[in-house]
Amino acid sequence: MTEPPARPTQRDIARRAGVSTATVSYVLNGRRGGAKPPPEETRQRVLRAVAEVGYQVDHAGRSLRRRRTDLVALMYPAPSSPWSDRLAEQMQAGAAERGLGVVALPQGEAASGDAALRVLRERYVDGAVLLPDCRVDPAELTRLAGRGLALVVFDDHLAPDGFDVVRQDRARACRAAVEHLVASGHRRIAYLAHPGEDGWDGVRSVKLRGYRDVLAAHGIGVDPALVLPVADSRPAAYAAVRELLRRPDPPTAVLSATDRAAIDAVWAARDHGVEVPGGLAVAGIGNIPEGVVITPALTTVGARELDFTREVARLFARLDAAAPLPGEVMAAPWELIVRASA
Amino acid sequence: MTEPPARPTQRDIARRAGVSTATVSYVLNGRRGGAKPPPEETRQRVLRAVAEVGYQVDHAGRSLRRRRTDLVALMYPAPSSPWSDRLAEQMQAGAAERGLGVVALPQGEAASGDAALRVLRERYVDGAVLLPDCRVDPAELTRLAGRGLALVVFDDHLAPDGFDVVRQDRARACRAAVEHLVASGHRRIAYLAHPGEDGWDGVRSVKLRGYRDVLAAHGIGVDPALVLPVADSRPAAYAAVRELLRRPDPPTAVLSATDRAAIDAVWAARDHGVEVPGGLAVAGIGNIPEGVVITPALTTVGARELDFTREVARLFARLDAAAPLPGEVMAAPWELIVRASA
DNA sequence: CTGAAAGCGCTTACAG
DNA sequence: CTGAAAGCGCTTACAG
Numbered sequence: 001m002t003e004p005p006a007r008p009t010q011r012d013i014a015r016r017a018g019v020s021t022a023t024v025s026y027v028l029n030g031r032r033g034g035a036k037p038p039p040e041e042t043r044q045r046v047l048r049a050v051a052e053v054g055y056q057v058d059h060a061g062r063s064l065r066r067r068r069t070d071l072v073a074l075m076y077p078a079p080s081s082p083w084s085d086r087l088a089e090q091m092q093a094g095a096a097e098r099g100l101g102v103v104a105l106p107q108g109e110a111a112s113g114d115a116a117l118r119v120l121r122e123r124y125v126d127g128a129v130l131l132p133d134c135r136v137d138p139a140e141l142t143r144l145a146g147r148g149l150a151l152v153v154f155d156d157h158l159a160p161d162g163f164d165v166v167r168q169d170r171a172r173a174c175r176a177a178v179e180h181l182v183a184s185g186h187r188r189i190a191y192l193a194h195p196g197e198d199g200w201d202g203v204r205s206v207k208l209r210g211y212r213d214v215l216a217a218h219g220i221g222v223d224p225a226l227v228l229p230v231a232d233s234r235p236a237a238y239a240a241v242r243e244l245l246r247r248p249d250p251p252t253a254v255l256s257a258t259d260r261a262a263i264d265a266v267w268a269a270r271d272h273g274v275e276v277p278g279g280l281a282v283a284g285i286g287n288i289p290e291g292v293v294i295t296p297a298l299t300t301v302g303a304r305e306l307d308f309t310r311e312v313a314r315l316f317a318r319l320d321a322a323a324p325l326p327g328e329v330m331a332a333p334w335e336l337i338v339r340a341s342a
Numbered sequence: 343m344t345e346p347p348a349r350p351t352q353r354d355i356a357r358r359a360g361v362s363t364a365t366v367s368y369v370l371n372g373r374r375g376g377a378k379p380p381p382e383e384t385r386q387r388v389l390r391a392v393a394e395v396g397y398q399v400d401h402a403g404r405s406l407r408r409r410r411t412d413l414v415a416l417m418y419p420a421p422s423s424p425w426s427d428r429l430a431e432q433m434q435a436g437a438a439e440r441g442l443g444v445v446a447l448p449q450g451e452a453a454s455g456d457a458a459l460r461v462l463r464e465r466y467v468d469g470a471v472l473l474p475d476c477r478v479d480p481a482e483l484t485r486l487a488g489r490g491l492a493l494v495v496f497d498d499h500l501a502p503d504g505f506d507v508v509r510q511d512r513a514r515a516c517r518a519a520v521e522h523l524v525a526s527g528h529r530r531i532a533y534l535a536h537p538g539e540d541g542w543d544g545v546r547s548v549k550l551r552g553y554r555d556v557l558a559a560h561g562i563g564v565d566p567a568l569v570l571p572v573a574d575s576r577p578a579a580y581a582a583v584r585e586l587l588r589r590p591d592p593p594t595a596v597l598s599a600t601d602r603a604a605i606d607a608v609w610a611a612r613d614h615g616v617e618v619p620g621g622l623a624v625a626g627i628g629n630i631p632e633g634v635v636i637t638p639a640l641t642t643v644g645a646r647e648l649d650f651t652r653e654v655a656r657l658f659a660r661l662d663a664a665a666p667l668p669g670e671v672m673a674a675p676w677e678l679i680v681r682a683s684a
Numbered sequence: 685c686t687g688a689a690a691g692c693g694c695t696t697a698c699a700g
Numbered sequence: 701c702t703g704a705a706a707g708c709g710c711t712t713a714c715a716g
Contacts, residue, residue: 054485089450106431108431143396235634
């Protein structure tokens with residue numbers, strides 16, 4: 001009785017069951033084109049051997065031969081959010097039906113952002129959904145799609161090019177949020193920014209740009225002291241807003257690049273004894289479910305529903321398609337959702 | 343001039359540069375054992391061909407040959423949290439230094455939970471860190487480790503067995519939280535549970551068990567109406583606590599399985615005109631940074647620091663090790679952190 | 685200095 | 701009904 005090898009292969013199974021590796025594979029995966037699978041007796045022998053040594057298929061061997069990985073990814077700028085969680089959940093549901101795996105690729109700072117991209121480039125996955133604000137060169141997307149990677153990309157400017165583009169029209173929505181604050185009489189409006197947002201390229205910094213452009217359009221000077229890079233951290237946002245309110249010339253309104261930070265801005269104001277929206281109006285961006293239940297309910301911009309059914313279906317349609325699908329534009333426009341906080 | 347193939351291989355590069363595939367590989371990856379790499383002139387020809395066709399290495403081919411994937415995973419029960427985000431960030435930092443990729447595997451409900459496991463079983467990755475409460479059969483971990491997968495597992499009971507185990511002693515910490523509430527005079531204590539926590543196996547349901555056991559030890563009956571499955575959703579927690587406070591016999595304290603939900607419990611109480619902790623004491627579990635800044639600061643149990651340096655280092659040490667490392671126990675005990683909310 | 689060849693683990697068209 | 705063999709893309713010990 002020899003020890004089972006550390007990582008048994010089909011060759012080991014074949015030897016053990018006294019059959020060829022072809023038969024092992026046929027038992028494990030069936031045969032294509034309606035050919036008859038091995039008879040029950042052979043089948044049992046093979047399955048017994050599989051169980052005895054605890055055989056698991058090796059992905060590298062299978063992928064190399066099949067020319068696909070049976071893995072899909074979702075990429076999003078870190079940190080995670082109700083949106084990335086929801087997308088992961090919906091992708092997993094669809095993937096489970098097809099026997100695929102799902103991996104998440106949170107894109108962090110420079111170096112690791114590129115590492116996430118490498119997972120796509122080197123074909124660890126068959127396809128991916130890219131949430132807004134991922135740092136990816138458009139030319140790279142075209143190349144990846146040209147190489148056969150199934151891609152659904154949230155972006156408001158990119159032209160589809162072998163991949164699908166989901167248009168949220170975030171710039172218009174963000175401008176609407178600022179317009180709303182200005183129309184309510186606010187002139188000193190703070191902005192809770194993503195860290196580093198100032199240095200983002202023009203396409204990605206729609207939020208900050210909406211803030212600046214609308215204020216400028218109304219002849220309101222932007223006070224740099226009112227732009228704070230705290231939108232990705234709830235505690236940082238809370239602390240920053242409390243500090244803001246202690247200043248001699250506090251803002252009368254806050255726009256936040258994330259609902260998460262906006263919600264903490266609301267708490268910060270209230271803890272400071274400042275009424276929302278009376279003493280401080282607060283608007284978020286993103287429309288997460290939490291904004292509905294807090295008091296006052298959060299005014300925000302975003303998609304009405306936390307739902308990616310269509311986008312996920314499109315990714316799987318791409319994967320299933322025999323011939324490459326043409327790139328398509330899908331509209332999922334953000335809206336201004338006025339509730340009680342501003 | 344022929345079109346570059348859809349997905350060029352080293353063979354295409356070799357043809358284009360008039361060299362062998364061996365030379366292509368040597369140029370791209372260098373040679374081992376101090377052998378001289380190809381001379382500059384050849385190098386340039388190869389690199390030019392690589393650039394021209396936009397060659398990218400194919401992971402399946404490379405992995406099959408190298409017997410490693412250069413990918414590591416972190417697995418955690420969905421949804422994501424400041425903890426999973428932080429671990430992802432720290433893993434990415436370490437991985438980037440080594441040229442590895444990092445994928446996140448949020449473990450959702452039954453079917454997709456198994457899909458996440460498949461990524462480990464079928465060797466999509468070389469190693470993984472498993473955060474607490476992942477649904478994985480211990481025998482499976484032993485088998486995976488035996489197959490050479492590098493594994494660092496957060497678990498309070500498992501014996502290390504070819505993999506490392508991080509002990510947080512969560513049961514003791516959770517009991518301490520309940521003891522703290524009872525010692526403060528509370529008898530009607532609500533519990534915000536993970537959905538389905540009731541059906542979890544004994545090892546995983548340390549939080550709920552701590553709640554029940556300590557109450558029982560003090561002769562306090564557990565009112566099932568005070569156990570609400572809302573800990574994984576902030577809006578659900580908020581709504582549930584408001585509803586709780588409208589009841590004729592509201593609890594005087596709330597313990598939440600997550601700090602996230604605990605924080606929303608605080609807001610819910612305050613929005614209801616109930617003082618915290620005076621009218622409702624609130625304690626969380628997990629110690630996320632947000633709990634420090636809210637008012638009142640959140641009483642909780644958890645690790646003092648949001649830091650996985652040691653665990654991540656251990657994973658990479660395992661990956662780097664020439665011979666399999668023995669399994670090790672690492673202590674990272676949770677503590678009761680009494681702040682102002684309870 | 686460079687190439688021909690073997691082989692990683694799998695799948696599958698083909699021959700017997 | 702079953703097996704021998706080719707080949708997916710890569711790396712590397714070896715021969716020339």
